[in-house]
């Protein structure tokens with residue numbers, strides 16, 4: 001039908017669409033103004049109640065007042081919670097000045113530097129009251145009333161119980177004050193206008209504490225409290241809408257994070273982690289390795305190193321119980337990532353004794369990787385990711401420290417050319433990963449030039 005329309009009809013159609021667009025914008029604007037007016041008049045009455053019956057979700061029964069009376073215990077709990085929230089990952093740019101900020105975070109809207117959250121009075125949060133601190137964590141509002149950017153995961157932190165936020169504050173009060181101011185943000189107009197976050201929040205932020213589900217077990221609720229709140233797993237594992245808000249209809253179904261694929265972690269057997277045992281998941285989160293499934297690299301290696309390896313057994317079990325109960329999302333996958341062609345062995349056997357004529361991926365793999373990664377590929381975790389991520393691992397290596405082991409895969413950028421890195425990536429993804437994921441020398445050159 002479309003093809004037979006006259007130019008005049010098309011113009012009329014376009015004008016109609018334009019009018020509809022203008023009407024929609026006007027309606028949205030009015031709705032927004034009404035919302036602001038309503039919010040301003042209701043602000044004081046609608047503050048959510050902070051202390052919900054969290055003890056059921058928390059798995060401990062100690063009343064808040066007892067914890068508050070015991071200062072060292074409060075600080076210890078705050079330190080644990082700060083690890084769960086991985087505050088150090090974003091607020092430490094230089095390990096010699098922990099929590100002093102200065103880490104550059106690149107967003108689609110420009111570059112944001114994390115602020116100093118040490119108790120330094122001039123450059124840190126030394127002059128913040130507890131109320132200021134709680135407001136920042138729960139509402140994304142800074143000390144001067146300014147709107148904070150959601151690169152600070154307050155969309156998740158808002159769910160954290162007030163007393164846990166105060167424990168984190170108590171711990172941060174004990175870290176060494178560092179006199180340091182991060183560079184100014186480099187955000188493009190209009191994103192450098194902080195007040196615009198009011199609009200963003202309207203569509204993408206629900207300021208409310210976590211409410212345990214009485215129909216679920218205490219273990220599930222504790223897991224939900226951690227995963228949806230302080231541990232902010234969704235920051236990377238939930239896809240985003242065009243405003244960079246979390247797409248709440250596809251939670252945990254996987255997203256791209258800093259160029260890495262943060263996989264689907266719903267319990268779908270093909271698309272997600274449905275075929276992992278509880279022990280495999282716990283091993284992955286506490287050591288970075290789940291034999292036969294995956295070996296954490298990139299941003300997840302950092303998450304394991306700075307955060308999940310410190311989770312208590314009970315908390316790990318709770319996280320797993322929660323992930324298992326999520327609605328499964330297949331994402332159109334028919335086969336788990338770790339079930340693609342498992343055995344390089346046949347290839348290596350065929351190579352034995354054969355004259356080496358051309359340099360191919362298998363030979364390069366045998367020469368460069370097989371000694372560390374075991375020639376079946378098992379040592380790599382057979383979860384060969386997309387060819388991009390793998391090429392990145394080959395170029396830049398893996399450095400992940402946990403309390404059990406330091407995993408160090410050497411970087412091969414100086415030893416291998418772009419074509420060779422592409423050949424190895426393609427070989428490994430074909431044998432152990434998804435055969436459809438391939439890469440050529442040009443993108444490898446681009447990955448090589450990436451800042452690390």
Ligand code: HEC
Pocket residue numbers: 081082085086087088089090091105112113114115116117125133136137142143147148149150151152153168
């Ligand atoms: C994913 C990165 C990330 C993580 C994790 C993170 N933050 Fe931040 N945080 C930021 C960014 C970015 C800002 C600055 C936002 C802005 O400038 O609007 C910020 C701002 C803050 C502020 C406001 C400081 C100021 O001077 O305005 C506080 C307080 C804060 N974070 C505390 C924490 C605590 C406590 C944790 C751990 C529970 C934490 N953050 C974890 C990225 C992070």
Ligand code: HEC
Pocket residue numbers: 227231232233234235236237257260261262263264265272273281284293294295296297298299300301303308319337383385389
């Ligand atoms: C900073 C971003 C980020 C955060 C936060 C994060 N992840 Fe991940 N996660 C990733 C990336 C990227 C990968 C893929 C790692 C790789 O390629 O080796 C991953 C992989 C995983 C995997 C392995 C999936 C597979 O099929 O191989 C699991 C399980 C997982 N994450 C769980 C979690 C949980 C639970 C949390 C919260 C406690 C979390 N992640 C927080 C980025 C993140």
